[in-house]
Amino acid sequence: MLEAIHAAVLDELHDHGYAGVTFEGVARRARTSKPVLYRRYRSRAHLVTDAVLQSAADQTAWKQTGSLRGDLIALLSGLADQFERFGGDTYLGLLSEADENLIGDALETVGTVNHEAMLDLFDAARQRGELGPAPISEQVAAAPVSLIRHGALLVREFGAETIVTIVDEVVIPLLKAVSGTPSS
Template sequence: MTAGQETDHRRRPRRRGPALDEAIFQAVLDELAEVGYARLTMEGVAQRARAGKASLYRRWPTRIELVMDAVYSRLPDPSAPPDTGSLRGDLLALLRANAEALAGPAGEAMRGLLSEALADSEVIARVRRNSQGATLRTMREILRRAVGRGEIDPAAVTDRRMEAGHALLRYHFLFNGTPIPDQVITQIVDEVLLPLFRSPTCPPSTGRAPAADG
């Protein structure tokens, strides 16, 4: 493609809104699969999506923001997680879906985002806000159902407990790669999550030693 052709906007399809977003996000995922995160560029995405580079920069000032939006566009809706009728079934379905996503472009994006974020505290804070926000919304809905079924006590639902399963899944992914064995997912659910949510919360420590008897 010549420089003149590349900048001739009349040759591009006139797309706006969701149609343009879909084309851009698909281009990001295709670029991730083909060249990896390290070699992904805004120019390459614009060319593949047949979109104007300036329009990408107006909406996504950085590659990180564009990649995060593209990846999250393909993940399950955090407000509507799987409903199998039991807490164990819901947790297994959720972690399996996440493991499958990590085996594709989302996993490549996560590796790249984390490596880039480690050098920039502002970037890593943005990545953490996005990932934890989706995780907590999904887990909160699953646990709301479990409370309604009488499987767990509402007091057992805390932010730290809700983050545990995804944290362990990401840890295995980063250090062992993909595919994540189903046995690992089952162990996370049966050995960690179910005991966590079925156990009572401990009262906060007062920092004082217990009073002596007598």
């Protein structure tokens, strides 16, 4: 049943945008009733957040390329694709309607997944000798994702070229400086 609800929410988002997602529309698509949805979700923001987080979790795998640059581009491209798939209006709508607890829980879930992916990426780069041994702070580790989020939500025209520029001109120089990578 939960899979059907998630699928229905994503279909409603695709067809009507965040503003057009209703409990009635989701119930109809999921072949359930509004009371069933209201017992599980107290608001549209909770309903949509659950579906978006589950879908994003299903899509978080990124393909290792064998280089720091390639791995960063792959990971950040996947994140940008997620933002694009759901649309900036969905995220902005969620932020405007979500209560403090929902925002905190969602940010913690997303932050944990993204942070773990970044740490895996950094470890692989260290093993290949592309990063130095110095620790990378949480703020620096979060910077690449923050730049993607900023671009996806505020700039809105955000393509592969922008991701490459961010990786080449901001993220890699920052990571090498912070980790103490020797100059080559």
